[in-house]
Amino acid sequence: MNILITGTNRGLGYELTVQAVERGHKVIAGVRSSRPEGQLLELMGRYPGQIEVVELDVTKEDTIARLAENIKAQGQVLEAIINNAGVLLGRGVPLEDLSMDDVVRTFQINLFGPIMVAKHLLPLVPKNNSGVVINISSEAGSLTNAYGGDYPYAISKTALNMFSKQLRALVKKQGIGTRVFALHPGWIRTDMGGDKAPGDPRENARNIMDIVESKTEIPAEHFFINFKGEPMPI
Structure with missing residues (x-):
């Protein structure tokens, strides 16, 4: 299986990459710089030929379009797309102190990024029942359980859920068998989740x-x- 994962340098994106290559899949690993480093570079050494690191800044549409062109030119397809790249800015900041720059930046990464990835890369997913698009969302995006905080993050994830629902309707209308999910990965111990998070990113990546x-x-x-x-x- 050929899997595109965004934000693979660390956290959940890295653990998803580990799980994928351990199962024999090939990963197109999106990072903001085309130069792998740290644990991702070490992982490439352990699984030669299974990880292709590509420049993919989800805030820059040209990097996404260029990747799509390259994959197509190589005659490859994508069986899975995991929109994992995300940020949590303005955590715990009250509304009256909220930075609108944080709101805009959050939407650029958490929402506009997945939209642009789908725009350019969904056409590379085969029109059968094997394909899947997973947008990493959050329980914070639930309208039912809105808690009045983490405004940029929560609202961007709610919007991402809506986009996921729209994308699911689109592929159904087009007769494409691709599965589409907005997925809450759990509160996990990553740079974003913090050390007090109860979830193990490796275990949750295995489930995903x-x-x-x-x-x-x-x-x-x-x-x-x-x-x-x-x-x-x-």
Whole structure:
């Protein structure tokens, strides 16, 4: 399976890459710089030929379009797209102190990025039942459980959920068998989640890869799910 994952240098993106290559898949690893470093570089050494690091800044449409052109020119397809790159800015900041620059930056990465990735790369997913697009969302994006905080992050994830629903309707209308999910990865111990998070990113990445591989049975009506494939409150 050929899998594109954005934001692979660290955190969940890195752990998803680990799980994918351990299972024998090839990963197109999107990073803001085309130069791999640290743990990702070490992983490439352990799995030669399975990881292709590419420049992919989700705030810059030209890098996304160029990647799509290169993949197409090489005669490749994408069986899975995981929009993982994201930021959490303005955490805990009250509304009266909220930086609108943080809001704009958050939407550029958490929402506009996945939209542009889908715009350019969805056409490279085969028109059969094996393809999947996973947009990494959050329980913070639930309208039902809105808690009045983390405004940039929560609102961007709510919007991402809506886009995921629209994308699912689009592929259905076009007769494309691609599965589309907005996925809450759990509160996990990463730079974003912090050291106090209860979740293990490696374990949750393992569960997410089970969803990618269709090993987890998910009812057709569920589009906003958690890392175990269970429905999340919209």
